Amino acid sequence: MLSIQEIEKLARLCRLELSAEEKSHYAEDLSAILSYVEKLQEVDVDSTEILTTTTENVLRQDMVVGVSLDDQKKLINQAPETKDNLVKTKPVF
Amino acid sequence: MDFSYLTISKIKQGLANKDFSCTELVEYYLKRIDSLKELNAFITVTEKEALDRAEKVDAKISAGEDLLELEGVPISIKDLILTKGIKTTASSKILADYVAPYNATVVAKLRERGVVILGKNNCDEFAMGSSNESSAFGPVLNPWDKTRVPGGSSGGSAAAVAADECVFSIGTDTGGSIRQPAALCGVVGLKPTYGRVSRYGLIALTSSLDQAGPITRSVEDAALVFQAIAGQDNYDAATSAKPVLNNLSFLSKDIKGLKIGLPKEYFKEGMSLEVENAIKAAIEKFKDLGAQIIEVSLPHTAYALAAYYIIMPAEASSNLARFDGIRYGHSAEAVKDLFELYARSRAEGFGSETKRRIIIGTYVLSAGYQEAYYHKAQKVKALITQEYQEIFKQVDVLLTPTTPTPAFKIGAKFNDPLTMYLSDIYTVSANIAGLCGISLPAGLTQEFLPIGLQLLGKAFDEETILKAAYQYQEATDWHHKHPF
Numbered sequence: 001m002l003s004i005q006e007i008e009k010l011a012r013l014c015r016l017e018l019s020a021e022e023k024s025h026y027a028e029d030l031s032a033i034l035s036y037v038e039k040l041q042e043v044d045v046d047s048t049e050i051l052t053t054t055t056e057n058v059l060r061q062d063m064v065v066g067v068s069l070d071d072q073k074k075l076i077n078q079a080p081e082t083k084d085n086l087v088k089t090k091p092v093f
Numbered sequence: 094m095d096f097s098y099l100t101i102s103k104i105k106q107g108l109a110n111k112d113f114s115c116t117e118l119v120e121y122y123l124k125r126i127d128s129l130k131e132l133n134a135f136i137t138v139t140e141k142e143a144l145d146r147a148e149k150v151d152a153k154i155s156a157g158e159d160l161l162e163l164e165g166v167p168i169s170i171k172d173l174i175l176t177k178g179i180k181t182t183a184s185s186k187i188l189a190d191y192v193a194p195y196n197a198t199v200v201a202k203l204r205e206r207g208v209v210i211l212g213k214n215n216c217d218e219f220a221m222g223s224s225n226e227s228s229a230f231g232p233v234l235n236p237w238d239k240t241r242v243p244g245g246s247s248g249g250s251a252a253a254v255a256a257d258e259c260v261f262s263i264g265t266d267t268g269g270s271i272r273q274p275a276a277l278c279g280v281v282g283l284k285p286t287y288g289r290v291s292r293y294g295l296i297a298l299t300s301s302l303d304q305a306g307p308i309t310r311s312v313e314d315a316a317l318v319f320q321a322i323a324g325q326d327n328y329d330a331a332t333s334a335k336p337v338l339n340n341l342s343f344l345s346k347d348i349k350g351l352k353i354g355l356p357k358e359y360f361k362e363g364m365s366l367e368v369e370n371a372i373k374a375a376i377e378k379f380k381d382l383g384a385q386i387i388e389v390s391l392p393h394t395a396y397a398l399a400a401y402y403i404i405m406p407a408e409a410s411s412n413l414a415r416f417d418g419i420r421y422g423h424s425a426e427a428v429k430d431l432f433e434l435y436a437r438s439r440a441e442g443f444g445s446e447t448k449r450r451i452i453i454g455t456y457v458l459s460a461g462y463q464e465a466y467y468h469k470a471q472k473v474k475a476l477i478t479q480e481y482q483e484i485f486k487q488v489d490v491l492l493t494p495t496t497p498t499p500a501f502k503i504g505a506k507f508n509d510p511l512t513m514y515l516s517d518i519y520t521v522s523a524n525i526a527g528l529c530g531i532s533l534p535a536g537l538t539q540e541f542l543p544i545g546l547q548l549l550g551k552a553f554d555e556e557t558i559l560k561a562a563y564q565y566q567e568a569t570d571w572h573h574k575h576p577f
Binding site for chain 1: 395414418421430432434448453454455459470473475
């Protein structure tokens with residue numbers, strides 16, 4: 001059974017503010033779901049290569065593909081706070 | 094003029110013969126959408142744009158110009174897919190006012206072929222759900238029984254198509270989200286092979302599994318739309334260069350000798366008696382059509398759902414990290430620092446199912462657990478993929494029920510996430526194993542609830558499942574049954 005502290009640690013990692021009620025709710029839910037997926041431990045996978053993609057890596061040329069000034073403005077203006085055509089944010093440090 | 098339950102070819106014919114104008118057609122659908130508001134299948138209705146587009150189509154027809162492949166066909170798009178200039182919300186508060194600055198490739202392709210977009214369909218928030226009860230904009234009602242769910246996550250799309258609010262819709266399928274609602278709403282839903290259709294412009298849930306696909310009222314419409322939207326795209330490096338057929342002649346070829354596998358693990362308990370009987374009757378129908386039925390075994394079937402519920406939330410937690418309240422979407426006010434901006438914007442903007450899956454995903458990717466969960470799930474995924482590849486050496490398609498039961502009551506599973514997750518049990522393998530799959534109507538229960546049958550094909554073999562589906566459709570009349 002996941003503890004409230006474990007949920008708090010996860011909430012911090014994924015940047016989610018949770019109420020006390022939500023924390024205990026999710027602790028229960030997660031415990032149930034993790035019990036279900038435990039069944040994967042029954043499967044013997046040691047002889048299998050990890051298949052993370054069914055295609056090969058596809059790369060493109062490493063060069064700048066520009067965005068028109070119009071599109072740039074449109075994208076920047078989606079931000080709740082902008083200044084001088086830049087996206088504004090709270091101080092990082 | 095009776096506009097009810099038209100197919101793409103009937104519309105093309107009707108417009109070309111001037112039996113009706115595109116404006117009349119679009120007005121029919123807009124009126125219908127308005128009269129069926131209660132179903133809540135639409136988040137945004139683009140009335141003005143649709144009528145403007147219809148006017149342009151009518152001008153082309155008057156001028157005797159050639160019409161494009163899907164010109165004048167009124168459609169809707171799941172609100173998980175970006176449509177330039179139109180609000181795209183992912184059915185979430187966090188994007189409630191977000192207007193897409195570009196078109197998804199699937200939308201661009203459909204617009205290039207002349208469709209009329211009627212609006213954006215309601216869905217489970219960020220495609221996380223199997224009942225369309227997790228939308229920030231309210232649940233969608235099943236047109237066959239308004240006390241029941243339409244399925245999810247493309248519930249709005251399936252309900253809209255079933256209720257004749259559009260000719261077809263584009264949904265997305267990560268663990269069954271096209272096929273399951275199609276089954277519960279009595280319509281056709283195709284999940285193309287991963288890599289067939291570009292994911293550019295789809296709000297990402299699980300980047301290694303997501304696929305967009307058509308929800309239609311007939312198999313031939315699904316085939317037509319699939320051909321229109323599939324193809325390599327430079328904006329999605331996972332798309333395949335494999336050629337897509339550009340005509341429908343393959344559909345009418347018979348299926349004598351087609352080897353249909355029945356995976357015995359799918360036919361264990363958990364299925365309702367009416368679903369079981371409908372599938373049994375369908376198997377007999379396929380025998381009548383000359384197919385050979387072979388019982389097969391896929392012993393790792395039971396693990397596909399568990400692998401899915403690790404891989405999907407893991408990738409979702411990564412994909413949804415972009416919603417930070419800084420570049421777009423909801424931004425919390427009166428926050429004291431950057432961390433609070435993130436944590437509160439996301440807390441206020443995301444619904445409970447979304448948060449649940451982000452937390453699970455974070456857990457299975459966190460230090461100390463990634464090996465035991467995420468890497469293990471990827472290995473099981475590889476095993477399952479190989480198992481299906483082996484089976485497709487013995488058979489051409491697999492036949493299964495799409496869902497274990499018909500549509501359930503609204504609220505019945507909502508408070509038990511695990512029970513909800515189990516609704517995906519028959520559909521998830523196709524995504525995990527990299528197959529293609531189609532659900533088509535195969536019966537009605539005594540309470541007039543649709544039952545869907547699923548055909549699974551090997552990777553890139555949409556042709557075979559579409560052909561088998563079409564032959565079955567033409568030998569039955571389930572696709573002519575409508576909720577009203």
